[in-house]
Amino acid sequence: MVTAVGQPVPNTEHAVSVSLPSWKATVGYEEGEDWVVSKMQTGYPRFFIHLTIQELEREILKLYGRHGEKVMLFPTLATAKRCQKFFYDKVEGLGTGVVHILQLQPVVNQNIARDTTLSGLVCVFFPKDYFGVAKQVWQHSGDGISSRRGEFCLKALKDGILQPVADAAKPKQDDVYAKGPRRYQKSSQNGIIVNLNGATEPPRPATPADEVEDRSFSQFVEERFGRNLNTKLAAKAKLAIRRRISGCLTDNSDLDQALENSPTNCNKRQLGLSEDDVYLYPCGMSAIFNTHQMLLANAEAKGQKPRRSICFGFPYIDTLKILEKWGAGCQFYGLGSSACLDDLEQRLESGERFLALFAEFPSNPLLNSPDLLRIRQLADKYDFAVVLDETIGNSINIDVLRHTDVAVSSLTKVFSGDSNVMGGSAILNPQSKWYAEFKQMLEKEYEDNYWAEDAVFMERNSRDFISRIDRINTNAEAMATRLKSCPFVKCVYYPKYSPSRPNYEACRNPNGGYGGLLSVTFQHPEQAVLFFDALECDKGPSLGTNFTLACPYTVLAHYTEMDWTAQWGVEPDLVRLSVGLEEPDDLTGRVDRALKAAESAKV
Template sequence: MTVSIQNENDVEVGESIPPMTAHAVSVSLPTWKANVGYEEGEDWVVKSMKTGYPRFFIHKTIEAFASDIVSKHGQTSQRAMLFPTHVIAERCQKFIISRLPDEEQHVRIVDLVPISEKARSEELAIISPQVSAVLFPQEAFKVAKQFWQHSGDGVSSRRAEYCHGLFKEGVLVEPSTIEGSPKFCKGPRRYQNKSSIDLGRPADKSNGNIDPQDPTRFVEERFGRNLDISKTRNAKLAVRRRIAGSLTADVGLSEAVSSKSDVNEVAKHSDRSEDDVYLYPCGMSSIFNTHRNLMATKGSLKSVVYGFPYIDTLKIVEKFGPGSQFYGFGSSEELDDLEKRLEGGERFLALFTEFPGNPQLRSPDLKRIRALADKYDFYVVVDETIGNFLNVNVLPYADVVVSSLTKIFSGDSNVMGGSLVLNPKGKHYNELKQTWSRDYEDNHWAEDSIFLERNSRDFVSRIERININAEAICDVLRAHPRVKKVYYPKYSETRANYDNCRTPTGGYGGLLSVTFYSKEDSVAFFDHLDAVKGPSLGTNFTLSSPYVILAHYGELDWCASWGVEADLVRVSVGLEEPRKLVSTFQRALESLSS
């Protein structure tokens, strides 16, 4: 019998989260059945999807641009993947050929740049509107998609939207055709003035631009908040300063970049510098490029992946290097085994770990890991996305700290971003700094940076509220007799490891997971929970998913072998009023008794 569930926060299958948001980074999968249907490729789910998580679902704006590039520069039997630079496109090309060597002659790169040096040196130099497309046979799409997903280095939907407009006008062309090109045009109308939102002008759809009064843009940009692309550099500086700890208050952009000495007491004692903060298109890009640069610095050695990781971290180490030593429990016994291997002469490039892990929220013993790294000379890379740098300070134990800014740093679920911090006090700092100085290229798209800076201004106050809300939800779940286990750093057997890195004002974060004694209870709880449901985490609103089903559907037995249950429900707690949020979870639990 089908149960009708009436929830205030019901969002139809396939709608963006937030709804009517053109560049949303999540998508509604509101029932357990919808999540399974998505993984099974069922039409009623897949054909309803307006968007999806960007590394797994290629945004329709990007697809449209890729299709037009193929139409002009390729063949009907081909598809294309779009990247911000030729160098990244070459990596994708090599990856495809390494998996499909017979296709070598059929995989090529088409570079598209503005039609004149003048264009590149004036207004458009701020945003660098170039794209490099990798064209390949349709049969190679699954392989190309692996590179897109694992590397995180594909173009963003906003970059594609802007560059597609230039391409249609004949402004974005192959370098070989630049001489004698038509007169340069500044591109889509919303970029011709300082403000990228011009509600006072009539719609201009002649080149495929979105109507400035289209409701999706109206909702996304919060009733016309202006975005000035000329302020891109300052926006990126402000973001880097927030990550470095020198900005902890909601201030305007001009104040944020006015003085390097204008920092509070927290920043004065910070062990990170804005000069050692690097921005990437997304969190996975920062991990991918860390692994690539570490191999460039030290050589091609196996890495250790310690603790059950987010899916792509392990895939990166396995597919783009000589492999990994995987310790999926994140236990002290596994560190014992690692130490024995090291004592026996085995050597590793790096140890990758999350603090805390996803989805079991276990915290690794970073103090012991650091001691082993110093003794046996391997790098330590810590992903602090779940803990976030206001709750925990993991930099003293790491050579590199990576994070997804798409999550709680932004909160609005409408922009992608990633960061990487080098530890200036680390044993390997000088050699790593040299590598990054040679290799780093800022490919975070201008408008994405502006959104990210605006979204992150109230980062500190949001973290405080979310920490409180998450603990309240844990109390509700832990008290229910049908709940098997609540995973949360405060209640983990690894809490001491977390507390060792917790900042003086830090809490335990906004992410938790819950398991039940039966699958039926997991499904009932999830379906009755009056919150939006879809991939991602760290949103300003409560967001849940049957995480293992969604992230590991094809390897559930493998997950179970590491103690990760298929019916686990993951909850990213938002900013809702605490009493209302508690009531929401209590009502979902009441469904278990029916």
């Protein structure tokens, strides 16, 4: 059954994707056509502001806004100030106070238990004509509030719990957020678990998670949150996530049991890596953005002159935008080839210096793998950091941490799988020569802005992360093989079939596969349209879902710049496929039927 235009995918209130079930619907969305836009109940969270957050914005504007203003909502003062600074950096002639900030903090009374976590909110007001400027920060940084945080804050605002912070009683910085070595153990007003329905009754004893395995997890969380859940659950969830990412926690078991049985340090991913080297963020792009911010701050602290960064290979759109819009700019190597490394080496030999190199392994959507061994050699010789996004390959299939200084990932994707929660991570490589500097800078600058309820869902979703990967690898390889055998398929982009396969193999784990993402182009654009429309699966943004998900990638991500993307090999009719957990024969059958439909194209 085809999911209707604009419906959430999956059909849940906090879905990460949205149904754009045809090529025409995707174009209509990009063109802003009413028959699509008016039906949008949700969208990818960094591009589409959730309807609950939009309602919260309207309520805040009614209470505190000026005529002609709009507002953008952030979890902390630091994230809001970055938005404010972006305005004054990018918009000429803005007067003092035109873009202004209001902090809202919960009014804590004796009826709210001390171990119940509440959420503050920081509002950035600006003239409504400049919404596009604020939206850039929301989209690129990934630091805006999540839909679940927005849901809680809306209820808290209506119940009078959220109130403006008086200048004379502003909280100390450490009261606003948790940071430093105890970043996931410290309660803060922006931190861990909330009361979903705004009740202020004293907390009741929490039921252990293992007693509710036979009920839906959503029901379990809602019931627990409705009882002013103790902060310890989210703290444990974050700890489990960090251990799972570090490779220390590998079993699929109840939260308390998993934590009891998992070590704090292990050698599964990298000698010396521990949970304390893993930093959580609201989404993957937030991990990239904040890593870049950390690198800029570290360079400034050393008195280093501003240096550009390198974007190596064609990346997901926002990584390049971050490097271009913040800091000293970016050297873009869209092809990510050996010739590009030759050019980079010549620049370095001539005396040019860079802050860091950012790359994906493999890349999205072309699934190219950069030569990490050569990049590491250049980085060590010429003193720049390497930041690798391992989202597509994932740590079960590949080991890139040993070649990088910071490994980042979108936990929203295959780590979660369920497509109902956002999350991101950054891992410091303990063997990096930058480790001590970066660790010290993060002790100072890091904010734990990962919303409590999101962490609880992410932990639950990720318990079977390891076991899912093998099935996804098998399914994707079968689909790629079937597509590659079709005579009118122009190209299948997949690590196994990529010219850069030797680079992938150099980092592939002994039992690792080639991941769940692939892209395909056809001899004629009409074939791509017919194939996509006939393919029996959900269609919309995102990837790494437990169900197969497709999109006309270039149309969806680069509609206004498709001539530019073509320069880097990303063709206008490219179809991206994120392969799920369905039965292999079922999936290949769907592909066969879609190919048969494409065969009828008039070319």
